[in-house]
Amino acid sequence: MTDSPARPAPLADPHLVYDPLAGDGPKDVVILGSTGSIGTQAIDLVLRNPDRFRVTALSANGGRVALLAEQARRLWVRTVAVAREDAVPALREALAAEYGAGEPLPEILAGPDAATQVAASPCHTVLNGITGSIGLAPTLAALEAGRTLALANKESLIVGGPLVKALAKPGQIIPVDSEHAALFQSLAAGTRADVRKLVVTASGGPFRGRTRDELADVTVQDALAHPTWAMGPVITINSATLVNKGLEVIEAHLLYDIPFDRIEVVVHPQSYVHSMVEFTDGSTIAQATPPDMRGPIAIGLGWPERVPDAAPAFDWSKASTWEFFPLDNEAFPSVNLARHVGQLAGTAPAVFNAANEECxxxxxxxxxxxxxxxxxxxxxxxxxxxxxxxxxxTVSDVLEAETWARARARELTATTATAEARA
Known part of the structure; x- marks a missing residue:
């Protein structure tokens, strides 16, 4: 990370936020999930572009309070939120150690609704980098408050699709997933009526090319060894099963209103092409960069402006090979199952996602x-x-379906474990 920017002057009016058309200074940003992979890379981007972005609040689960306190001080945020109330004493101590004598400490919010509170706080853009369906309430809060939502938390859109779409105004959601940021940019090449299909790329994960039988005995360590991306354990396992790609198919359908039968998944091991749009005239527009999430994050935070040097570009003077393969749906049935629950809609995607998280x-x-x-x-x-x-x-419908799915998945898992122990 670069050196910390100077502490900004307080806003004269906390409800006056950045107007991208007026060019009146840094864009105020709230980062949810700041100590995770998306959050830390977003902060790196912000610290390298203090003239473009100013972070006003951070939220995290509360498991890494030392890092959270360091982030708060380097960004001079006004508010820090943690989901775990038992993390507050350690967070206060860490903040006191980071800030100088006499420096006012940021406000602390704690509890399961803390991220939702900061998502609705005065700012221009909310980056939702929370992992899991717990990101739904903050997503809804940000949209209802009229904030631009840079969405990395795909689960909130998937489990609450109709709820999210009912609140979102045109252009209010900017996708941060690399695949959907790619589609977002590629779709600009034509009108919606010109689109023949969306092509979502998948690295294939660590088990590309293996049959279902060959996957029976893989270990946790095997599954966590992703060949391209460095991510948290849940997302990495989802990439190994290709559940992550199934979720992205549902997300693409909800974001762009393209029918499921016109959303294709192809395996692209190099992860250079992040997704493509095929148009009715036979042209295919692809968005390509070396694998680096700071590019999609920059699109989410900066749009409609691009952030110079947000991520590395290709060196076209060097030879490279780009490969594409069809998806093996027998070895990886998750994508077709995701299509099925996406077509069912209602609470089915929430059940799919919650059961998967438990498993x-x-x-x-x-x-x-x-x-x-x-x-x-x-x-x-x-x-x-x-x-x-x-x-x-309703939100209650989603929560009730998730609760049932988690409980049922745990019951089935316990039965499987008992049967294996007896065998």
Whole structure:
């Protein structure tokens, strides 16, 4: 990271935020999930561009208070939020150690609603980098408050699709996933009526080329060894099962209103092309950069302006090979299952996502084999059946469906573990 910027003067009016058309100074940003992979890379981008961005608030789970306190001081934020109330004493101590004598400490918010509170606080853009469906409430709060939402938390859109879309105004959501940032940029090459299909690329994860039988005995360490991206454990396992790609198919459908039968997944091991749009005249527009999430983050924070040197560019003087392969749906059934729940809509995507989160945790803890993740998720989805859909969906419906799915996934996981122990 670069040196800390000078402490900014307080806003004369806390409700006056950056107007990108007026050019009146740095854009005020709130970062949710600041100590995670997306959050730390976003902060690196902000510290390198203090003339463009000013962070006013941070939120995190509370497991890395020393890092959170360091971030707060380097950015001179007004508010720090943690989900874990028991982390507050350690956070106060860490902040006191970071700030100089006599320096006022930032406000601290704590509890399960803390991120939601800062998501609605005065700012221009909220970057939601939280992992999991717990990001839904902050997503809704940011949209309802009229903030631009830089969305890296795909789960909130997936589990609460109709709720999110009902609140979002045109252009209010800027996707931060590398695939959806690529589609976002590629779609600008034509009108929506010109689009034949969206092509979402997948690295294939650490198990590309293996059959389903060959995946039966893979270990946690094997699954965490992603060949391209450095991510948290849950996202890395989701990339190994390709659940992450299934979620991205649902996300692409919701973001761009393209039918599921016109959203294709192809395997691209180099992860240079982040996704493509095929138009009706036969042209395909691809967005390509070396794998680096700071590029999509810069699109999310800076749009409609681009941030110079946000991420590395290709050296076109060097030879390289770019490969594309069809997806093996037998070895990786997660993408087709995701299409199925996406078409069911209603609470089905929430059930799919919640069951998967429980199964990934069980796999990481040694209680479920790798193939057991999707086997269990599939069974939970089948037992859930066809959900009610349409405008009647509520947050309570989503939470109730998630609670049932988590409980059922845990029951099935326990049954699997017992059967294996007896065998």
């Amino acid at each position: 990934v945790e069980a796999f990481l803890g040694g209680a479920l084999p790798f193939n057991g993740i999707m086997e269990t998720v599939t069974r939970v989805v089948e037992e859930h059946g066809t959900p009610a859909t349409g405008t009647s969906l």
